[in-house]
Amino acid sequence: MRVNNHVVDDLIDWSNTPNDPMFKLSIPQPEMLAPNDLDSILTAMKRPGASKVEMRAISESIRERMNPHPADQKEENVPQLDGVPVQGLQHKYRETVLFFPSEGQYCHAFCTYCFRWAQFSSVGSDQAFKSSDRNLIRQYIQRHPTVTDVLFTGGDPMVMSASTLRHYTEVLFGPDSPPHLDTIRIGTKSLAWWPYRFVADADAKETLQLFSEIVKSGKHLTIQAHFSHLREVEHPVAQEAIRLIRMTGAQVRSQAPLIRHVNEDPVMWESMWKLQTRLGVIPYYMFVERDTGAREYFSVPLARALEVFNTAYSRLPGTSRTVRGPSMSVSPGKVLVLGKAFIDNQEVFVLKFLQSRNPRWSERVFFAKFDPHVSWFDDLKPAFGETAFFFEPQYLQQKKRVDEGSSGQLSDDDWGPGTHFA
Ligand SMILES: *Cc1c(COP(=O)(O)O)cnc(C)c1O
Numbered sequence: 001m002r003v004n005n006h007v008v009d010d011l012i013d014w015s016n017t018p019n020d021p022m023f024k025l026s027i028p029q030p031e032m033l034a035p036n037d038l039d040s041i042l043t044a045m046k047r048p049g050a051s052k053v054e055m056r057a058i059s060e061s062i063r064e065r066m067n068p069h070p071a072d073q074k075e076e077n078v079p080q081l082d083g084v085p086v087q088g089l090q091h092k093y094r095e096t097v098l099f100f101p102s103e104g105q106y107c108h109a110f111c112t113y114c115f116r117w118a119q120f121s122s123v124g125s126d127q128a129f130k131s132s133d134r135n136l137i138r139q140y141i142q143r144h145p146t147v148t149d150v151l152f153t154g155g156d157p158m159v160m161s162a163s164t165l166r167h168y169t170e171v172l173f174g175p176d177s178p179p180h181l182d183t184i185r186i187g188t189k190s191l192a193w194w195p196y197r198f199v200a201d202a203d204a205k206e207t208l209q210l211f212s213e214i215v216k217s218g219k220h221l222t223i224q225a226h227f228s229h230l231r232e233v234e235h236p237v238a239q240e241a242i243r244l245i246r247m248t249g250a251q252v253r254s255q256a257p258l259i260r261h262v263n264e265d266p267v268m269w270e271s272m273w274k275l276q277t278r279l280g281v282i283p284y285y286m287f288v289e290r291d292t293g294a295r296e297y298f299s300v301p302l303a304r305a306l307e308v309f310n311t312a313y314s315r316l317p318g319t320s321r322t323v324r325g326p327s328m329s330v331s332p333g334k335v336l337v338l339g340k341a342f343i344d345n346q347e348v349f350v351l352k353f354l355q356s357r358n359p360r361w362s363e364r365v366f367f368a369k370f371d372p373h374v375s376w377f378d379d380l381k382p383a384f385g386e387t388a389f390f391f392e393p394q395y396l397q398q399k400k401r402v403d404e405g406s407s408g409q410l411s412d413d414d415w416g417p418g419t420h421f422a
Contacts, residue, residue: 001028002110006194011231021229024261028112032294037062068118070292076331076402078129081140088131089140093333093355096149097141102132103164105155108194111228113259113298115290119155138171142178151185151224158190158197162206169210173217183220191225191252192232195241208248215249225281228256229263230272233279242279255285258305258326259298266311273312277320286325288337291376299375302326302349306337327354330377332395333361340370348383353391357398361391 003026011022018029030038044050044058077090079097090098105119114120119129131137141147150172157165171177172184190197198204214221223245227233242252254276258264273283286309289299300308305326313321328335333356341350347370353362366389368380382389 001026001112002107003027004109004194006196006237007109010235011192013231019261021262022231025111025113025228025259026109029261029297032112032297033062034296063118063121066294067292068121070115070290076399079140081136081143086131086136086140088129088133089137090129091140091144091147092357094146094359096151097137097144097147098151098153099137099168100129100131100153100155101157101160101164101168102130103160104152104157105130106159107154107156107189108159108197109189111189113257113262113289113293115257115292116155117293134168134171137168138176138178141172141181145180147178148180148182149185150181150183151187153187156188156190156193157186158188158194162203162210165207166210169214173214173219177217177219181219183222184214185222185224187224187226189226191223191238191241192227192229195235195238198241198244199237204244208244211245211248211250221248221250223250223252224284225252225254226256227254227272227276227281228259230268230275233272233275233281239279242281246280252281253284254281255287257287257289258300258308259289260300261298264300264304264308266308269308269312270315273316273320273323277317283320283323285327286323288326288328288376290329291378295375301373301375302337302380303340303370303372303374305375306340310339324354328377331399332357332391335377338365341367343367344384346370346383349380351380356391358391358394364390366390 007022007026012026013020013022017023033041040058041055041062044055077092077098078085078087079089079091080086088100088102090100092098107114110117110120137150141150152168160168169184172181196204198207201207211221232238245252254273256263258269263269269286276283286305288302288305289295309326313323316323324336326337328337332353334354336352336354338350338352341348348367349370350365351368352365356362367383368389369383371380374380
């Protein structure tokens with residue numbers, strides 16, 4: 001865990017613990033562990049003379065069983081340049097490359113549900129995605145004309161100083177920038193966990209100055225803000241930070257997963273999206289809690305997620321209906337649960353890719369048997385007597401190539417017609 005005084009003094013409502021959503025979001029709860037795992041930890045703690053080494057071994061064995069690298073991202077998304085894996089990059093969707101700068105691989109505070117928790121713990125630290133090579137990212141984008149967006153992620157890139165941020169971004173917006181790169185995105189929880197980053201920190205002004213320069217260069221800069229709860233957005237310093245960022249010409253978009261005990265409340269989402277819209281923040285994604293970490297504790301069934309999303313969405317003006325969800329990030333792509341339908345006497349989930357390894361998979365809807373208890377894609381079954389979802393044969397072929405040692409990312413040929421610029 002990791003918290004700071006903004007979280008402890010201003011966000012958590014201590015009169016409402018342990019049920020307070022901000023408390024559950026930032027302070028790990030005993031119930032996050034399966035009863036027998038909790039038991040083995042507590043027993044070891046109570047044993048006189050239990051060594052640190054012993055305690056660590058127990059916690060590591062529990063962590064290993066919590067699916068530290070969901071959606072096969074370790075194997076399937078790491079791209080290659082001239083046959084050599086490029087560390088610190090992920091390239092899954094044709095248009096967008098993720099970059100994990102070395103200095104940005106922690107956060108101002110940690111979310112209890114974090115899906116990148118392995119990046120911060122011993123199960124992942126030796127294998128964490130990260131790079132400090134700005135020329136590699138520039139060169140990779142230069143060589144891939146389909147890439148229009150680069151997303152700085154982590155951890156949280158906004159833990160980096162303004163000068164480090166400049167070091168990485170200047171090759172992407174300065175005179176050496178790949179001309180086909182349109183958008184620089186920064187994924188961050190800082191507006192919620194440490195809005196002072198933009199308002200009061202020693203390099204706050206320098207950071208905003210950098211944002212202005214990026215915008216002036218003609219690239220689009222967007223802050224992908226992680227807001228889990230209305231209370232984070234209501235904070236006056238967060239609102240001032242949003243205002244200052246927007247003054248630079250950068251945009252702010254918002255995304256978060258739907259999490260039991262934290263934000264399973266349609267009224268909260270409705271109010272949060274409305275307030276964001278008023279502040280000029282564009283609602284972007286509502287995600288489904290991923291199949292990693294303490295998911296038994298945090299996950300919400302898909303049927304319920306749909307209900308929360310639809311209830312909130314139906315009360316929004318069009319200006320807020322930019323939000324999409326509930327969306328599951330699985331290995332083949334981002335699967336949107338579009339709705340529930342009754343077809344041929346069968347109750348089904350209607351699904352659609354928002355993003356997919358093969359962009360053509362996003363062209364059609366597909367169907368899974370309705371099941372009120374399912375909370376993740378892997379447990380869905382194709383409807384109407386089909387034995388596999390339509391994309392699975394192609395996906396398995398690609399997976400096989402990865403297992404045989406080639407890049408998990410599709411080649412420009414695989415990406416189909418209309419993708420060739422050269
Ligand atoms: C979500 C995501 C992106 C960005 O998708 P957009 O729809 O362009 O916002 C890129 N890469 C990965 C691996 C993602 O999960």
